[in-house]
Amino acid sequence: MPTNPLIACHDCDLVQHEVPLPLGGVATCARCGAVLYRSSRYGKSHTLALCITAAILLVIANIFPIIGIESQGNRHQSTLFGAVQTLWQEDMGLIAGLVFFTILLVPALELTLLIWLHVTSRITSGLAALALRLVVAMQPWRMVEVFMLGLLVSVVKLSHLAHIVPGVALWCFAALLPLFALLNTTFNPRELWAAMPLKQ
Ligand SMILES: [Zn+2]
Known part of the structure; x- marks a missing residue:
C-alpha cells in the first residue's frame, strides 16, 4: 500500500509523512509548528x-x-x-x-x-x-x-x-x-x- 513520502522538520528534526495541500495551503510541523512546505496559491x-x-x-x-x-x-x-x-x-x-x-x-x-x-x-x-x-x-x-x-x-x-x-x-x-x-x-x-x- 503506497504511503506518503517522509519529510524531516528543519527545526526539530521530527520525521513525518507529507500530506497533500490545497492551493495556497501550508504544512506545519506536528511538534514545533515550523513551516514544512507550502502549496502555491495558483496552479x-x-x-x-x-x-x-x-x-x-x-x-x-x-x-x-x-x-x-x-x-x-x-x-x-x-x-x-x-x-x-x-x-x-x-x-x-x-x-x-x-x-x-x-x-x-x-x-x-x-x-x-x-x-x-x-x-x-x-x-x-x-x-x-x-x-x-x-x-x-x-x-x-x-x-x-x-x-x-x-x-x-x-x-x-x-x-x-x-x-x-x-x-x-x-x-x-x-x-x-x-x-x-x-x-x-x-x-x-x-x-x-x-x-x-x-x-x-
Ligand atoms: Zn518541528
Missing part, C-alpha cells in the same frame, strides 16, 4: 501563463530599441544587444558580459526551461532535475530590476543634455518587473520536484 497553469507572457515580452524587448537620444537634430537609438556590442567595442568587456548574462541570457534561459518543465510530460527525471537545478541557481542572477533602476537614473541624468525617447523595449522591461515578481511568488520548485518520477 501550474498560472505559472505557465506568466512564463509565456514574460517570454513574449522579453523577445519584443530584444528586437525593438530600448532608448533613443535626440540631440542637435540627430537621433540615435539602440537595442539592448546593440548596447552590449557598443560596450564591448569600447573596451568595457566586463560590463558588457554582465549585462548580457544577467539581462539577456539568464532570463531567456530561465523562462525557456520553466516553460519546458511545465508543458512537457515526457521528460526523463535526470534532464528535468538538471533543468530545475539550473532554474533555481539562475534566479539570483536575473537582474532586470537592477538594470531598470540603472537605466532610469541614466535617463534622468541624460535628459539635461539631450531629448530622451523611450523605446518599445523600455516599456517591455517595465512590464517584465511585476511579471517576474509574480513569478517569484507563484513558482514553487518543490511541486515540480514532487511531480518527477523517482529513480528506481
Whole structure:
C-alpha cells in the first residue's frame, strides 16, 4: 500500500509523512509548528501563463530599441544587444558580459526551461532535475530590476543634455518587473520536484 513520502522538520528534526495541500495551503510541523512546505496559491497553469507572457515580452524587448537620444537634430537609438556590442567595442568587456548574462541570457534561459518543465510530460527525471537545478541557481542572477533602476537614473541624468525617447523595449522591461515578481511568488520548485518520477 503506497504511503506518503517522509519529510524531516528543519527545526526539530521530527520525521513525518507529507500530506497533500490545497492551493495556497501550508504544512506545519506536528511538534514545533515550523513551516514544512507550502502549496502555491495558483496552479501550474498560472505559472505557465506568466512564463509565456514574460517570454513574449522579453523577445519584443530584444528586437525593438530600448532608448533613443535626440540631440542637435540627430537621433540615435539602440537595442539592448546593440548596447552590449557598443560596450564591448569600447573596451568595457566586463560590463558588457554582465549585462548580457544577467539581462539577456539568464532570463531567456530561465523562462525557456520553466516553460519546458511545465508543458512537457515526457521528460526523463535526470534532464528535468538538471533543468530545475539550473532554474533555481539562475534566479539570483536575473537582474532586470537592477538594470531598470540603472537605466532610469541614466535617463534622468541624460535628459539635461539631450531629448530622451523611450523605446518599445523600455516599456517591455517595465512590464517584465511585476511579471517576474509574480513569478517569484507563484513558482514553487518543490511541486515540480514532487511531480518527477523517482529513480528506481
Ligand atoms: Zn518541528
